[in-house]
Amino acid sequence: AQTVTQSQPEMSVQEAETVTLSCTYDTSESDYYLFWYKQPPSRQMILVIRQEAYKQQNATENRFSVNFQKAAKSFSLKISDSQLGDAAMYFCAYKGMRTGNQFYFGTGTSLTVIP
Amino acid sequence: ETGVTQTPRHLVMGMTNKKSLKCEQHLGHNAMYWYKQSAKKPLELMFVYSLEERVENNSVPSRFSPECPNSSHLFLHLHTLQPEDSALYLCASSQDLAAGGMDEQFFGPGTRLTVL
Numbered sequence: 001a002q003t004v005t006q007s008q009p010e011m012s013v014q015e016a017e018t019v020t021l022s023c024t025y026d027t028s029e030s031d032y033y034l035f036w037y038k039q040p041p042s043r044q045m046i047l048v049i050r051q052e053a054y055k056q057q058n059a060t061e062n063r064f065s066v067n068f069q070k071a072a073k074s075f076s077l078k079i080s081d082s083q084l085g086d087a088a089m090y091f092c093a094y095k096g097m098r099t100g101n102q103f104y105f106g107t108g109t110s111l112t113v114i115p
Numbered sequence: 116e117t118g119v120t121q122t123p124r125h126l127v128m129g130m131t132n133k134k135s136l137k138c139e140q141h142l143g144h145n146a147m148y149w150y151k152q153s154a155k156k157p158l159e160l161m162f163v164y165s166l167e168e169r170v171e172n173n174s175v176p177s178r179f180s181p182e183c184p185n186s187s188h189l190f191l192h193l194h195t196l197q198p199e200d201s202a203l204y205l206c207a208s209s210q211d212l213a214a215g216g217m218d219e220q221f222f223g224p225g226t227r228l229t230v231l
Contacts, residue, residue, distance in 0.1 A: 004157065035219065041123070044118075044222060046222070084226070105158040
């Protein structure tokens with residue numbers, strides 16, 4: 001089974017600074033999707049950004065961008081100009097293109113934004 | 116109501132009780148999911164439904180019984196639970212279960228379950 005590893009249980013960042021959250025995954029598939037989800041204290045998880053493995057260009061969504069290293073099986077999330085509203089749990093997730101529809105999630109990284 | 120809603124938001128039950136969790140999605144999606152979220156663990160997929168048919172059951176104990184009467188509603192019936200079943204139970208939906216799709220999952224706020 002695929003596994004997703006987030007090695008940083010907790011991270012903190014000063015407001016307006018940049019922070020990078022790490023994610024690595026293990027798979028034998030060549031085609032798949034990767035996602036970052038955010039779960040604020042209110043608990044509703046929302047999608048932050050997604051990446052197709054066949055695309056070499058890193059995905060960006062406003063202040064959020066990823067560093068996708070396919071050979072290293074690494075998918076880190078960079079948050080620029082951090083805001084207080086960015087404080088949340090962040091989950092990395094993997095979904096294979098051919099092995100069904102299951103999402104595999106990491107254990108999450110709790111991000112604190114310091115004013 | 117928009118998105119995915121779940122009721123109740125909090126539930127405390129004894130081991131001999133029977134209760135149900137409810138999920139409703141207002142997105143016109145065809146697939147619905149139940150996840151268990153425990154601290155310091157990855158989200159555990161419990162059940163997957165596509166067009167009201169169960170397509171996946173990830174070795175979940177029989178004390179958890181899902182029901183999907185239509186594509187908008189999903190229930191999780193609970194009976195004779197154990198204290199280790201205490202967790203946040205999340206419902207999610209996605210457009211389709213077509214293999215190869217990168218449809219994102221939309222999550223509800225969850226039900227915080229405590230089993231005494």
